[in-house]
Amino acid sequence: MRRRDLAVAVSLASLSIALGAVFSLGGLGVIPASDLRGLAGSVLKNTFNPWSPNLTAYSLNAVAAVMWDYRALDTILETAVLFAAIAGIATLFRGIREPPSFRLRGLTLVVKASTRVVIPLIIVAGISLAIHGHLSPGGGFQGGALLAVAPALVVTVFSVGAIYVAGIRARTLLKARYLALLLIVLTSIAIPIAATILGARGYVLQNMGKADAPLSMPAWFFNTPLAGSIFVFNLLELIAVSIGLTYCLLLMSARMEDIRDSLAGDSVYE
Amino acid sequence: MSELPVAIVTVVATVVTVNVAIAIYGIFSRPSLIKKVIALVLFTDSVNILAVIVGFRIAGPFPSPPILPGQPAKPEDIGVFPARSVDPIPQALLVTAIVIGLAVSVFLLGLAVLYYKHFGTTDTRVIPEVEEAEAPK
Numbered sequence: 001m002r003r004r005d006l007a008v009a010v011s012l013a014s015l016s017i018a019l020g021a022v023f024s025l026g027g028l029g030v031i032p033a034s035d036l037r038g039l040a041g042s043v044l045k046n047t048f049n050p051w052s053p054n055l056t057a058y059s060l061n062a063v064a065a066v067m068w069d070y071r072a073l074d075t076i077l078e079t080a081v082l083f084a085a086i087a088g089i090a091t092l093f094r095g096i097r098e099p100p101s102f103r104l105r106g107l108t109l110v111v112k113a114s115t116r117v118v119i120p121l122i123i124v125a126g127i128s129l130a131i132h133g134h135l136s137p138g139g140g141f142q143g144g145a146l147l148a149v150a151p152a153l154v155v156t157v158f159s160v161g162a163i164y165v166a167g168i169r170a171r172t173l174l175k176a177r178y179l180a181l182l183l184i185v186l187t188s189i190a191i192p193i194a195a196t197i198l199g200a201r202g203y204v205l206q207n208m209g210k211a212d213a214p215l216s217m218p219a220w221f222f223n224t225p226l227a228g229s230i231f232v233f234n235l236l237e238l239i240a241v242s243i244g245l246t247y248c249l250l251l252m253s254a255r256m257e258d259i260r261d262s263l264a265g266d267s268v269y270e
Numbered sequence: 271m272s273e274l275p276v277a278i279v280t281v282v283a284t285v286v287t288v289n290v291a292i293a294i295y296g297i298f299s300r301p302s303l304i305k306k307v308i309a310l311v312l313f314t315d316s317v318n319i320l321a322v323i324v325g326f327r328i329a330g331p332f333p334s335p336p337i338l339p340g341q342p343a344k345p346e347d348i349g350v351f352p353a354r355s356v357d358p359i360p361q362a363l364l365v366t367a368i369v370i371g372l373a374v375s376v377f378l379l380g381l382a383v384l385y386y387k388h389f390g391t392t393d394t395r396v397i398p399e400v401e402e403a404e405a406p407k
Contacts, residue, residue: 062336066362085373
């Protein structure tokens with residue numbers, strides 16, 4: 001046992017020394033560069049640039065512009081990966097019944113009262129992080145992850161029953177998530193469909209008008225930049241992520257005997 | 271002026287290498303499934319921090335986040351923005367990487383919860399014994 005521990009320690013130390021050598025020898029980033037890469041310069045120049053209407057995204061936040069405009073296909077596939085993980089969770093926890101009675105135990109009165117104050121703040125902060133995702137740091141995923149903290153607090157402080165008492169069911173959450181994902185797909189093909197009807201040309205995931213495809217999403221909301229589909233995608237991603245995480249939370253905090261029952265009736269374990 | 275960013279980046283890169291070693295130790299050597307998941311999350315986040323460092327650069331007078339300041343934006347703001355900001359593309363790809371890491375860890379935690387509720391433990395050394403004891407004779 002002692003010799004095994006020593007071997008593990010020596011191999012881990014040599015691994016970290018080797019990694020450090022690779023970082024410093026390969027110039028991967030120990031000494032930061034002082035000049036910008038060409039692609040990054042192009043993105044920064046065009047992310048909000050009304051004087052270059054064919055390349056701009058009208059988004060002040062360059063990260064949001066890269067995520068949902070310049071490299072939007074990556075983000076669509078990332079949403080698909082999260083969807084697949086949540087579908088996997090739904091399959092693993094299939095057949096779990098709702099608890100027959102919603103007994104609320106929870107923590108002490110002090111914790112409950114302060115949680116009641118904090119939860120609206122969390123919800124407002126999450127939503128504002130998402131709908132200002134193209135103007136300031138933030139975005140749909142960040143806002144959704146923050147919003148999902150509110151049900152996690154409710155489950156911890158009150159109990160899972162409080163979520164059921166509020167009228168939220170796992171099945172409804174899954175349906176709302178499917179709806180948000182469907183709307184993401186519809187938003188990404190809205191411009192080609194409209195262009196086909198109007199007899200023009202349009203591209204999938206197109207945001208602003210291009211030289212050969214004149215249709216574009218709304219760029220301005222009165223005098224505030226709206227960034228077209230970036231705003232819509234952020235909003236829908238907020239809904240999809242927060243509801244998906246709440247759904248996982250609800251399934252994982254199911255009562256032990258309910259999960260035992262659903263496992264007992266399962267032919268996989270026979 | 272440029273010594274402080276170099277020092278910070280060197281320290282962070284060192285921490286990343288040490289974190290990667292600790293995370294690999296946790297994944298391969300710790301018996302608890304929950305600790306394996308925690309180590310995997312640590313590994314993901316260490317590599318993410320490394321990618322942030324790759325996107326960092328020294329810019330005058332100080333490197334700014336890739337968010338255009340001032341609204342409504344003026345042409346001179348847009349002109350000076352690429353000279354000051356750090357690289358936005360690693361950060362945007364990182365958000366993708368974080369979401370995929372979250373998806374993986376959510377799925378693994380669901381598996382770990384089911385393991386615990388079926389076997390009564392998350393210790394990988396104990397699970398085969400429980401399986402043998404439960405098997406029909």
